[in-house]
Amino acid sequence: MSTAQQSSQTRAxxxxxxxxxxxxxxxxxxxxxTFGPALAMMVALTILPIANLVxxxxxxxxxxxxxxxxxxxxxxxxxxxxxxxxxxxxxxxxLIFAFGAVVGQMVLGFAMALxxxxxxxxxxxxxxxxxLPILIPxxxxxxxxxxxxxxxxxxxxxxxxxxxLMPHDWLGSPETALLSVIIVDIWHWTPFCFLxxxxxxESLPQDVFEASKMDGxxxxxxxxxxxxxxxxxxxxxxxxxxxxxxxxxxDEVYLLTSGGPGTSTEVVSFTLYQRFFTxxxxxxxxxxxxxxxxxxxxxLVVALSARRGAGARA
Amino acid sequence: MSQRNASRIPIHLALAVGAAxxxxxxxxxxxxxxxxxxxxLMGDVMFTPIWSNFxxxxxxxxxxxxxxxxxxxxxxxxxxxLCVGVATLAAFSxxxxxxxxxxxxxxxxxxxxxxxxxxxxxxxxxxxxxxxVGLENTFTGLILAHATLNLPMAIWLMAVFVREVPKExxxxxxxxxxxxxxxxxxxxxxxxxxxxxxxxxxTFIFSWNEFAVALTLTMKQTATVPVAIAKFAxxxxxxxxxxxxxAALAMLPALIVLLLAQRYIVKGLTQGAVK
Numbered sequence: 295m296s297t298a299q300q301s302s303q304t305r306a307x308x309x310x311x312x313x314x315x316x317x318x319x320x321x322x323x324x325x326x327x328t329f330g331p332a333l334a335m336m337v338a339l340t341i342l343p344i345a346n347l348v349x350x351x352x353x354x355x356x357x358x359x360x361x362x363x364x365x366x367x368x369x370x371x372x373x374x375x376x377x378x379x380x381x382x383x384x385x386x387x388x389l390i391f392a393f394g395a396v397v398g399q400m401v402l403g404f405a406m407a408l409x410x411x412x413x414x415x416x417x418x419x420x421x422x423x424x425x426l427p428i429l430i431p432x433x434x435x436x437x438x439x440x441x442x443x444x445x446x447x448x449x450x451x452x453x454x455x456x457x458x459l460m461p462h463d464w465l466g467s468p469e470t471a472l473l474s475v476i477i478v479d480i481w482h483w484t485p486f487c488f489l490x491x492x493x494x495x496e497s498l499p500q501d502v503f504e505a506s507k508m509d510g511x512x513x514x515x516x517x518x519x520x521x522x523x524x525x526x527x528x529x530x531x532x533x534x535x536x537x538x539x540x541x542x543x544x545d546e547v548y549l550l551t552s553g554g555p556g557t558s559t560e561v562v563s564f565t566l567y568q569r570f571f572t573x574x575x576x577x578x579x580x581x582x583x584x585x586x587x588x589x590x591x592x593x594l595v596v597a598l599s600a601r602r603g604a605g606a607r608a
Numbered sequence: 609m610s611q612r613n614a615s616r617i618p619i620h621l622a623l624a625v626g627a628a629x630x631x632x633x634x635x636x637x638x639x640x641x642x643x644x645x646x647x648x649l650m651g652d653v654m655f656t657p658i659w660s661n662f663x664x665x666x667x668x669x670x671x672x673x674x675x676x677x678x679x680x681x682x683x684x685x686x687x688x689x690l691c692v693g694v695a696t697l698a699a700f701s702x703x704x705x706x707x708x709x710x711x712x713x714x715x716x717x718x719x720x721x722x723x724x725x726x727x728x729x730x731x732x733x734x735x736x737x738x739x740x741v742g743l744e745n746t747f748t749g750l751i752l753a754h755a756t757l758n759l760p761m762a763i764w765l766m767a768v769f770v771r772e773v774p775k776e777x778x779x780x781x782x783x784x785x786x787x788x789x790x791x792x793x794x795x796x797x798x799x800x801x802x803x804x805x806x807x808x809x810x811t812f813i814f815s816w817n818e819f820a821v822a823l824t825l826t827m828k829q830t831a832t833v834p835v836a837i838a839k840f841a842x843x844x845x846x847x848x849x850x851x852x853x854x855a856a857l858a859m860l861p862a863l864i865v866l867l868l869a870q871r872y873i874v875k876g877l878t879q880g881a882v883k
Contacts, residue, residue, distance in 0.1 A: 331693075335694060339752060347730075409622055420626075424626070429813055431858055434834070434837060437637070438637045439633065493878040549838055566729060583729040590726070591724075
């Protein structure tokens with residue numbers, strides 16, 4: 295596939311029509327005019343801010359009369375990161391959160407996609423319903439589940455009462471707070487995995503399934519020996535990318551628990567927000583931002599190599 | 609045939625349970641917006657719907673919700689125009705203007721990394737920069753931030769749609785002496801309109817939903833809907849029914865889009881992630 299892309303690109307580059315009748319200089323001008331805005335935005339609003347963060351991360355900023363005073367502190371902020379209890383709790387919780395939520399989303403999303411691919415009537419309707427959580431604001435999802443998990447009147451405790459159990463303080467007790475946030479995230483992002491898996495299942499070659507039926511494979515054997523092996527690349531890619539994206543979680547935690555009780559739902563985004571904005575530690579917050587950006591880039595490289603590995607196997 | 613239909617009944621049952629899990633919390637929250645605080649606490653299944661929560665949220669003197677709604681529409685609309693416009697030009701440029709491969713690769717790799725970075729990590733830098741150039745607490749700052757946040761996705765989507773336009777059409781237009789703006793406007797644009805619609809809808813929704821950056825870059829006058837809803841949860845005594853009513857109002861764009869443009873959304877969401 296990559297060689298096909300390559301040849302089409304070299305063809306486009308070398309095509310006489312691209313340079314023949316239209317003037318070379320006007321062509322070069324339009325080339326920059328079309329790409330320039332996007333390039334300018336990415337440089338001015340992503341590269342520059344990160345450079346700003348890197349510089350600030352070596353400084354201490356104090357405000358007096360609306361004027362910042364910057365003093366150089368070298369690597370002290372980075373050293374402090376290692377002994378920051380909140381940051382290490384945040385990293386640890388984010389890791390647990392990411393794995394728990396993504397595994398849940400993958401399993402449920404795959405099951406739903408598999409079932410949806412087996413039916414004809416109603417597929418569009420189910421798909422419309424399942425997409426809904428992706429489109430709802432994260433903060434509204436937080437509000438919805440703040441109501442659902444409310445101790446006094448939430449549906450979750452109504453459900454417990456129905457089967458004769460005592461009500462439980464889902465968000466208020468350290469044992470279930472992170473689990474609750476994971477459940478909410480599963481509710482939020484399972485639809486995304488579902489959509490990707492459904493698209494993947496719909497694009498599988500049908501003749502393989504017919505052949506396996508001819509050979510007398512039951513539905514379970516078909517899943518184990520035909521569907522799953524064919525879906526492995528999609529599964530690995532979805533898993534890797536959802537895992538990295540789970541580091542973005544902020545809205546639901548902000549609204550549901552604000553990191554508490556204690557540090558039980560402290561996640562990196564939220565720690566960063568607290569250090570930078572609530573405590574107004576710009577220098578230290580910048581160091582934390584840089585560390586998180588570096589970590590995400592690192593994870594992404596791992597994820598991309600996982601994709602390459604998965605692609606080779608497919 | 610009937611046997612096959614019978615074997616599908618458990619599948620339909622399981623899917624219906626899944627759909628209920630998705631719909632129940634949403635429907636129950638919307639219903640809570642129509643309840644009195646007492647009715648919500650009692651948890652009666654049957655209740656007489658009331659409008660007072662919505663009236664309170666929308667028209668009470670102490671509530672800024674209408675202003676927040678207007679702000680969200682302004683920020684969402686303008687950032688979408690900016691983002692999708694820039695992304696369409698860039699997608700066209702990268703696919704058709706013979707850029708060296710390393711330029712394309714480095715640029716797309718960077719958009720990917722940027723897309724994965726938690727927005728809070730950049731919000732702090734945007735906040736400092738906005739303060740530096742006097743854009744704090746303005747729409748311009750937030751519009752630029754939202755357009756940038758959604759730019760990677762918009763570029764990937766538009767790249768898919770531009771790639772689908774046959775090169776022959778462009779070459780024929782060049783033979784007829786058309787220049788680049790003419791090709792973009794009269795050849796490419798008419799063919800990518802459905803893709804443009806899908807990308808615009810998603811970009812608007814994601815801007816509408818964005819919270820972390822809006823929280824850091826706005827104040828009372830420029831706050832968007834998610835920022836307003838977060839305030840409810842911060843109050844010492846949470847007004848649950850009003851929170852539910854404002855949550856219901858905040859979901860309106862999502863519901864409208866889902867009813868009217870499901871096809872576009874599915875196309876957008878899967879194209880962007882698969883390719």
